[in-house]
Amino acid sequence: MHYPTPRVRIRHWPVSLSWRERSCPLTIRLVGRDDPGGHQESREQLVSYASRLLDDELAVGTAGNLSVRSQDQVLITPSAVPCRRLEAADICVVGLDGALISGTAEPSSETPMHLAVYASTPARAVVHTHSPEVVALSAVCDELPAVHYAICGLGGPVRVARYARFGSSELARGAVAALSGRTAAILGNHGAICYGAGLAEAYDRALLLEWLARVHRLACSRGEPRILTDAELDEVAVEMRRRRYGR
Numbered sequence: 001m002h003y004p005t006p007r008v009r010i011r012h013w014p015v016s017l018s019w020r021e022r023s024c025p026l027t028i029r030l031v032g033r034d035d036p037g038g039h040q041e042s043r044e045q046l047v048s049y050a051s052r053l054l055d056d057e058l059a060v061g062t063a064g065n066l067s068v069r070s071q072d073q074v075l076i077t078p079s080a081v082p083c084r085r086l087e088a089a090d091i092c093v094v095g096l097d098g099a100l101i102s103g104t105a106e107p108s109s110e111t112p113m114h115l116a117v118y119a120s121t122p123a124r125a126v127v128h129t130h131s132p133e134v135v136a137l138s139a140v141c142d143e144l145p146a147v148h149y150a151i152c153g154l155g156g157p158v159r160v161a162r163y164a165r166f167g168s169s170e171l172a173r174g175a176v177a178a179l180s181g182r183t184a185a186i187l188g189n190h191g192a193i194c195y196g197a198g199l200a201e202a203y204d205r206a207l208l209l210e211w212l213a214r215v216h217r218l219a220c221s222r223g224e225p226r227i228l229t230d231a232e233l234d235e236v237a238v239e240m241r242r243r244r245y246g247r
C-alpha cells in the first residue's frame with residue numbers, strides 16, 4: 001500500500017505557512033494513524049539516529065544518511081535536511097529500484113549506494129557517515145588493519161574503496177565491492193558505510209569503525225602497530241560464533 005504524502009493531507013492549511021511551520025505534532029499523529037505498514041516506528045527510529053549522528057560526531061550538518069528496509073521498500077533520510085530538523089514525516093520511501101513512493105523532499109543523494117547494499121547483502125538497515133577518524137584514515141590508507149580483535153565484528157580488516165563522486169553509481173559499486181565479506185566499508189576521501197540486521201546494529205558498527213580508526217591512529221602515533229594475524233582473527237571469529245550460539 002502506498003503511503004499518502006503529507007502534502008496531500010495538509011492541503012487545507014494556509015498556503016502562507018512554510019513546510020517547516022506545518023510540521024506540527026498533529027501532522028505526525030496523522031502519519032501514524034494513516035500508516036498501516038508500520039512505517040511510523042521506522043520513521044521515528046531514523047529521526048532519532050540521524051540526530052545521534054551529530055551527537056556522536058559521525059557527521060556534521062546535513063551529511064550522513066540512514067535507511068531501513070521494509071520488505072520491498074526502503075525508508076531513507078531526505079537530501080539537504082539538517083539532521084537536527086528532521087521529522088518523521090520528512091522520511092522518504094523508495095522502491096528497491098529507486099522509484100520514489102512517498103516523500104516531501106528528495107531522497108538522500110546516496111540512495112543508489114544504499115539500494116546497492118540492499119541488493120547485494122542481507123542488510124536490513126544501512127548507515128552512511130562522514131566520521132573524522134575514518135575520513136582521515138581513508139585519505140592515507142587502503143585498509144584499516146586489525147589493530148584490535150573487535151574488528152572481527154565487522155568481518156575483518158576494513159577495505160577502503162577508491163574515491164568516487166558522491167551519489168555516483170561508481171561510488172555504489174565501489175562500496176559493494178569493499179563490503180564483500182564485511183559489514184562495513186570505508187569510502188576513500190569520503191566516509192563509511194555500515195549495515196546490519198537493524199538500525200541499532202548498523203549504527204553500532206559505524207561507532208565501532210570510528211573507534212577502531214582512532215585506535216589505529218593512536219597506535220601509529222606511538223610506533224608501528226603490531227597487526228593481528230589471520231590465524232588470530234580466525235580464532236576470535238570462532239570464539240565469537242561459539243558464544244553467540246551459547247546465548
Ligand SMILES: [Zn+2]
Pocket residue numbers: 063064110128129130166190191
Ligand atoms: Zn557521504
